Amino acid sequence: MRLIIASLLFASSIAVFIFGVRPVWQDIGTLGAKKDTFSTTIERINELRRARDTLIQTYNSISQTDIRRVKKILPDTLNSGLILVELSNLASQSGFLLKSTDVSAAAGRSGAPVVRGANQRFAEVQLKLVVSGPYERFRSFLQNLEKNLRIIDVTSLSFTSPGQPSASVDFSIEAKSYTQP
Numbered sequence: 001m002r003l004i005i006a007s008l009l010f011a012s013s014i015a016v017f018i019f020g021v022r023p024v025w026q027d028i029g030t031l032g033a034k035k036d037t038f039s040t041t042i043e044r045i046n047e048l049r050r051a052r053d054t055l056i057q058t059y060n061s062i063s064q065t066d067i068r069r070v071k072k073i074l075p076d077t078l079n080s081g082l083i084l085v086e087l088s089n090l091a092s093q094s095g096f097l098l099k100s101t102d103v104s105a106a107a108g109r110s111g112a113p114v115v116r117g118a119n120q121r122f123a124e125v126q127l128k129l130v131v132s133g134p135y136e137r138f139r140s141f142l143q144n145l146e147k148n149l150r151i152i153d154v155t156s157l158s159f160t161s162p163g164q165p166s167a168s169v170d171f172s173i174e175a176k177s178y179t180q181p
Contacts, residue, residue, distance in 0.1 A: 072149040075179045078105050078125055083150070083177065087129055090148060094141035096133035099170065103127055105179075127152065127175040132168045135159075145175075152177050 075082075080103040091098040104126050131141065138159075145152050156174035 069149055073151060074122060075150075078103075078123070078179050083125070083127070086148065086150060087127075090144045091131050091133075091141065094133065094144055095137045096131040096141055096171075097168075099130040099132050101127070101129045121181060122178040123181045125177040125179055127177055128173070129175075130170055130172050132170050135169045138169070138171060141171075150177055 083103050084101055087101060088098045105123060133141070142154070145154065153176045154173055155176055156172075158172045160170040160172075162169060
């Protein structure tokens with residue numbers, strides 16, 4: 001009888017192990033694998049945080065003057081008033097009169113990526129202007145456009161001769177400038 005009870009207890013302990021403990025044991029193995037995955041993810045997040053902190057520290061070390069210069073090269077938005085003031089100043093520095101201007105965003109046009117590998121592209125701004133002044137100083141005006149921090153690409157140039165050698169010449173310029181989208 002003792003042998004039968006011992007055998008039944010032994011068989012019931014095996015059944016409890018198979019039906020009760022084994023599934024829990026398998027769940028523990030699965031949770032261990034998930035823990036390893038989460039640990040790897042947490043390590044990656046911490047690595048990204050360190051990279052972010054380094055980038056923030058680098059950005060904060062850049063002087064405000066340099067940041068303003070970069071924003072002048074490739075402004076955040078189209079500010080036609082600021083462009084007109086810059087063009088007027090450039091014209092007057094060269095002894096020219098700014099007769100007319102037209103500043104408009106190029107519809108649906110974008111250029112190459114601003115930063116390699118980035119999806120963000122720059123937006124083109126179409127500029128049309130007419131300046132009037134002596135032919136001899138026009139080269140100085142173009143040099144001022146070239147040296148200006150704002151990127152301006154002259155795409156078309158034409159002029160109208162007044163017929164008199166000492167009179168002012170009207171120069172029609174079409175150009176492109178750029179902003180961030």
